[in-house]
Amino acid sequence: xxxxxxxxxxxxxxxxxxxxxxxxxxxxxxxxxxxxxxxxxxxxxxxxxxxxxxxxxxxxxxxxxxxxxxxxxxxxxxxxxxxxxxxxxxxxxxxxxxxxxxxxxxxxxxxxxxxxxxxxxxxxxxxxxxxxxxxxxxxxxxxxxxxxxxxxxxx
Amino acid sequence: xxxxxxxxxxxxxxxxxxxxxxxxxxxxxxxxxxxxxxxxxxxxxxxxxxxxxxxxxxxxxxxxxxxxxxxxxxxxxxxxxxxxxxxxxxxxxxxxxxxxxxxxxxxxxxxxxxxxxxxxxxxxxxxxxxxxxxxxxxxxxxxxxxxxxxxxxxx
DNA sequence: TAAGATTGAGTCCTCAATCTTC
DNA sequence: GAAGATTGAGGACTCAATCTTA
Numbered sequence: 001x002x003x004x005x006x007x008x009x010x011x012x013x014x015x016x017x018x019x020x021x022x023x024x025x026x027x028x029x030x031x032x033x034x035x036x037x038x039x040x041x042x043x044x045x046x047x048x049x050x051x052x053x054x055x056x057x058x059x060x061x062x063x064x065x066x067x068x069x070x071x072x073x074x075x076x077x078x079x080x081x082x083x084x085x086x087x088x089x090x091x092x093x094x095x096x097x098x099x100x101x102x103x104x105x106x107x108x109x110x111x112x113x114x115x116x117x118x119x120x121x122x123x124x125x126x127x128x129x130x131x132x133x134x135x136x137x138x139x140x141x142x143x144x145x146x147x148x149x150x151x152x153x154x155x
Numbered sequence: 156x157x158x159x160x161x162x163x164x165x166x167x168x169x170x171x172x173x174x175x176x177x178x179x180x181x182x183x184x185x186x187x188x189x190x191x192x193x194x195x196x197x198x199x200x201x202x203x204x205x206x207x208x209x210x211x212x213x214x215x216x217x218x219x220x221x222x223x224x225x226x227x228x229x230x231x232x233x234x235x236x237x238x239x240x241x242x243x244x245x246x247x248x249x250x251x252x253x254x255x256x257x258x259x260x261x262x263x264x265x266x267x268x269x270x271x272x273x274x275x276x277x278x279x280x281x282x283x284x285x286x287x288x289x290x291x292x293x294x295x296x297x298x299x300x301x302x303x304x305x306x307x308x309x310x
Numbered sequence: 311t312a313a314g315a316t317t318g319a320g321t322c323c324t325c326a327a328t329c330t331t332c
Numbered sequence: 333g334a335a336g337a338t339t340g341a342g343g344a345c346t347c348a349a350t351c352t353t354a
Contacts, residue, residue: 016296016299017179017276018183018197018198018201018221019201019221019222020295020298021176021179021180021183022221022223022323023299023302023303024172024176024298024302025176025180026324027305028172028176029324041343041344042173043173043344043345046173046174059315059316060313066173066177067178067181068177068345069345069347070316071315071316071317071345071346071347071348072344074316074317075317075345076344078316091314094314094353095352095353095354096313096314096352096353096354097313097353098314098315121172123305124302124305125301128297132297135294136294136298139287139290139294141171142283143175144171144175144178146280146282147178147182150279177345184346196321198322198323213336213337214336214337214338215337223324224324224325225336225337225338226323226339227322227323227324229337229338230338230339231322246336249331249332249335249336250330250331250332251331251332251335251336251337252337253336253337
């Protein structure tokens with residue numbers, strides 16, 4: 001018996017969720033930092049972060065990890081490659097696949113921006129108590145997993 | 156003395172936040188529903204929701220409420236107007252301003268889509284306990300306000 | 311035929327420039 | 333000149349079509 005009644009929680013979340021996403025996206029977009037004259041867009045930085053900390057990987061794996069379309073990742077890799085931060089190489093075991101790895105320069109840029117990036121979140125949550133942060137992180141992760149599972153169902 | 160140490164909470168939130176936003180945005184985009192042959196994009200529906208439930212308002216007020224650029228709202232209103240869901244009228248007290256209100260058709264479409272829209276969130280959080288939902292809503296709202304305040308500081 | 315990757319077309323958004331009215 | 337709104341240009345993303353290799 002699937003209830004039709006909607007609790008106040010759902011109403012509140014449903015009404016505010018889209019607006020929250022935009023606000024959060026604006027905040028996140030504002031994190032664009034330029035350490036060495038490089039103006040890394042957040043999408044490119046997230047990808048660089050994944051590549052630099054996780055090691056070389058295929059484009060399809062990267063797209064899955066950062067939750068973007070493969071075509072978008074292909075273009076982002078092109079931009080990072082032009083900036084000399086990553087390198088493409090053909091997978092010798094499967095010539096269809098492309099492996100993307102960070103260059104020394106890419107590793108350096110990642111390491112240097114990491115603290116700037118994270119300090120923005122530190123400042124944002126400066127007034128929160130550790131308990132609040134921990135609880136939020138827990139529920140936040142739970143929601144992330146819930147949405148990911150929900151998306152898989154539709155395939 | 157501004158501490159340079161970053162707690163694990165910050166690291167975790169910082170690393171996953173961007174990916175979460177994309178996943179959530181994809182989920183939210185998938186809520187696009189077409190009740191009467193109308194294919195309302197989520198941005199347009201959020202705006203219609205605001206107009207239908209809040210009464211006529213200026214474009215600048217709408218843009219502020221839904222957290223979008225004024226130009227985007229102007230185009231969204233144009234789309235909703237073409238669909239016959241909202242109406243533009245000139246503010247008689249200030250001829251520069253445009254007031255946007257919902258038509259009878261717009262009110263009807265809003266009311267009919269509301270449950271569909273909200274039931275998606277009900278399904279999404281079906282496995283959560285009421286306590287978890289309440290706690291998450293609380294912290295979620297807190298974060299929303301925190302980001303909103305953070306954004307204002309930069310003006 | 312299918313899988314991996316790239317490229318083209320189209321959408322939604324922001325920023326900047328412009329027009330009208332205060 | 334400043335405020336409210338519209339329009340043009342450009343960026344980031346998705347979907348669809350294409351090319352190469354398994």
